[in-house]
Amino acid sequence: MKVALIYNKDISGVINTFGMQNKEFYNEKTVKKVAESLEKAGHNVAVLDGNKQIIERLENFMPRVNQGEQMGMIFNMAYGIQGESRYTHIPSMLEMLGLPYVGSSPSGHALALDKVLTKIIWKNNGLPTPDFWVFNNHDEDMSSVKFPVIVKPKMESVSFGLKVVYNQDDLREAVHFIVTEFSQQALVEQFIRGREFCVGLIGNSPVEPFPVLEIDLEGDPDAIQTVDDKKHTPKKKVCPAHISDELAEKMQKLSIEAFKSLNLRDFSRVDIRLDEDDNIYLLEINSMASLGETGSYPTAAKVAGYDFESLVNKMLDVASVRYFTNTLPQADNQPANGRTTQTSRMRTFIKTRQQRTEKLLQQLVDTDTYVRNVEGVNYCSGLISSELSQLGFTQEIYPQLEVGNILYFSNSFNQEVDYLIIQPLDNRIKLAQHENYHEQEQYLEGTGVWESKGGVAILISALQALKFSRNLKKLNIGILLVTDSSIDGRYSKAIIQQKAELAKAVISLSGASKKGGLILSRSGSAMYRLETKMLKKDNPENVSLTAMNFNKTLAAICDISQNDNKNIIAPFDIQYKSNIFKKYAYGSAGISVRYNSPEVLDEIEQKIKKILATQKRSKIYQVKIEGGLKRPAMSVSDTSKKLYNKVSKLAKQIDVRIGEEHRWSSADICHIKKDMPIIDGLGPVGEYLPSDNERIIRHSLIERALLVALLLKDTK
Template identity: 35%
Template structure:
């Protein structure tokens, strides 16, 4: 489970600093102990400061979960950066983001931090608390009938800030003046209860468990727990005794009052209630700590240890309590989450290593391999082959040309198995700086992240999970990867046809569509290189004939007229370049014209029409048209059985699934007739082949899982 430990310590990353600054901080050692304890519990843990960068950090660490996957949560240690309502800031942000978190909600922290409001609520419920008054200013009259000695403290501060005993009017006014000057806040004045101080820590929600009471033994000096005591600056040692030496009746009474207080303030998961017990054994509730300290010397940690709950057990117990509150009692029930089948184990492996999969994607994305970059392609190829070799796959020489196409297979071989197809080149020439890898909540950006790297990562993730479950070696799988996607597979297609003919089915790892949609139909593409030559003409010369550029521009509307939505055919001029001498008009035009189509016969007819349109009739002008690439279409209905198996696999894992058609051509069209082929098995993309290319983040693990489960079924047959 992903757990973000959020605290406030060093960062002051806010837009402006003003108002009451927080002075409560967890020590680095405590944060480390919490992190390590959670890791011992099997969780993936990262720590973050609770500042204005928290939202983007959590977006990066906790993408949206898939069905059946355990969501992440926040272990909240944040006291806030500034302001009187600072305890509420991080819980409020988390509720807005929809992220579960350990501890009480913002409304509870607001009540508990305001000691006056807390005492009023306790009194309304008939719970005992010392008599009190509130002095807004140092010279405010004390109208309530209170008996000295009295306790003075800020009404909405914690950790005993400003706490002191006063014995007369002069000391009272002095104490209120200090609080007013230091905290700019009203002072809570309450009767001092002569007697013993006891804390009761609480865990759980329904039911709430009261831990054994802890008594604070102060020794010499004031019989109260001051800020200096808590910071070990008072020169004395305050001892803790647990269980507190109380009678059974007294113990039951303070535990009962603590639970009632917990419920009155609507606390969650854990808290601590502080008591004074007078000389007659009567308990009085002093205050509620809605964020009970997890420091090593805190009463909650001390009491938990006395009942056999060490530090790792305590922090993981808090996770269990929180998950039970959010997701139900059986969230951590061992039997309900037991990995019973290979499919269950694959699900667990892939969903718990989401971060590692994304890190793998980042590594591949940061390796540039543009189509024209031979050195980059070589580096990626060697690294990809190294990964396949470590998975136990071997290269199949018969279906490898060593320049643009490579085929690898498992120990069981490809025969009658599944061929996975993916490009390792990113179409286009390398120009400028590469697009940096970056993550957002829903999308991941980078050079070739969707058009190549997403598919590569899905293949490796799925095969790695199968290997760890000892299933890969007996699964009939082949991996065909090629390096001329940017050239329309001009050189790798013959190898793909040979490898695909050996397989029972082909899955092409090119981007699909959101909501788990794969591609069951893709248009074919033909690209033509056109050269148009004519005589050089002077600018402004009167002539009955056109210069080549003007003539070509007149023909382009005629090419557009060949488009037909009904017939699913489109013609487009993709590139135009001209050559000229000095100040003369162009004498040569080179252009690239493309057709996308479904019907081959209609494509042949359109090709002839293009040739006729671009064949000049005027004297002194001639043209040439050459077919550069031809990528056949993937026709709907040719892979019905394969789609049914994929859909069944997705349904059993509660993964989204559907089909969609695409205008872009891929390797799927080169698969021989009679071999079922599906494309779009890689995560969905947007802005493909542009500097803003992005991959759908959640689908990275979804598609990895779908592929692993699909191949696992093949291994079990």
């Protein structure tokens, strides 16, 4: 299952800094540990920052669910950034987006955060809670207050601002501090001398209580636990608490009733005070009980039999059952003995090495690999060669003078390979337009990052994961780095066809569309050059006639593909010069043809010839066209469909979205013969930007690397 873990890190990610600011944050080590726990259970996890970009981040990681697909879940650890009822902000947004999540609803969080409303509801339900007063400022009448009391913010958790006071002067000072520091009302509550406990809860129907936990106040009935205690000198926790079974059961029963009265969900922690006569008082309930390992909730859960990993996954399970009616979240097939699957270990390995993968990608992207920049292309090849040599691959060099050297790598002593991987390095972008690597939280940008170089980074990452899992030596893999893709494989075509003859299947890691489409077919390409020149210079009117005929001829050729959604004819690089006084006119235009079958190309060429046949009789101007096939079309074959079905099953296992796609652009893989199993588009998910720059979704590097690793491992 796809699980997006949301927490708060960048609190500057808002439009304005305004209102009450959050003082409660998760330690990033805890966030990482939660993510790792989910990954070990086989889930596809992304850690996302819950600021104003969260909707776009969720759309990229967890797109709209198609019929038959498993819906993902949100593991919400976001306390909010600012404003009132911060716990409700992310859940409210998720409700709007239609995404299921772990934890209480916005209304439940709002009630639990508001300690005054909580106490009113509890009192109305006959639940024991200390008497209380609420003040807006320190000048109000406080004569009814019975001391001692504890003063706290009305809508904060984690013991922020707690202070026990014994007289009215100190009370006014404490109320003033709360109102000015937290910009909210002060809750003044009867202080209960005695002992302090808490009860962790998990589940919905039924709600399971953890063993009662006691905060060790070292025998001081007037002691409390402040936020500084929790952060710097946490008090000892005793679990199970040293109380009678009858008293423990009563605390658990009251905690469940308190949980249900606020309509909370999935998990929480109830804080309790026990007076010196063993009377129970419910103090408050935390609807987002902290998962910090030394905290009360995980400590009690451990005594209940849940280690950290099982606790985190139990939380996901109870939320999933609530949403999907007795359906537990699907993950990688977990062995009965509870050990982590090889797939999960590979995913974790790929994720922990993401920084190294991105560093390699940056080096590749920052290198200008314009097709005629031989030095740049060869430098890129050298970087890849260094990585592959460490993985046990040897190389063959096919020297080239006009473009970079074509390289073939293999880890097999045999000539035959299970998979041939074709990957281009060059591009059409000259140095002046080259965009260097640019990193954002969820996107990576730069020339070639989507179309070619992101695929190289994914390939290296996948091979490293196969080596880590001790599978690489069992596989026979060939890798062909092509350096003339931008000029239609002029030099590599024969090498591609030769190496493909020795492979069981051929794949390429061009970038995938944002829908995750794998390329099963590509259009073929043909290129022509239309030229015209005025012959008869005795009349200025002929300049105009030559121009009109040129444009008319070009338009007629382009009209061949009108209303044809399977073929495209488009002009490019149009140049035309004329002068009425000097009496000259000449011009040329490139014509690009994208077609999907050889028969269609033949038909297009016949129509072009027919259009030009009428020009031969003219004495005013001359028109000619030259050019032809550059790459054949790659059509969907039964063998490719079978290979796609294999990839589809693997993708479903790891919850990676894929689909079938036809791409209008041609590529080197088009040179492979039709009956060979072929799939392209296994690279990162991304797109071209309007500026001709490219970008990829950062998390797709992990997903696609795991998918490629599993595909290469599956040689059946």
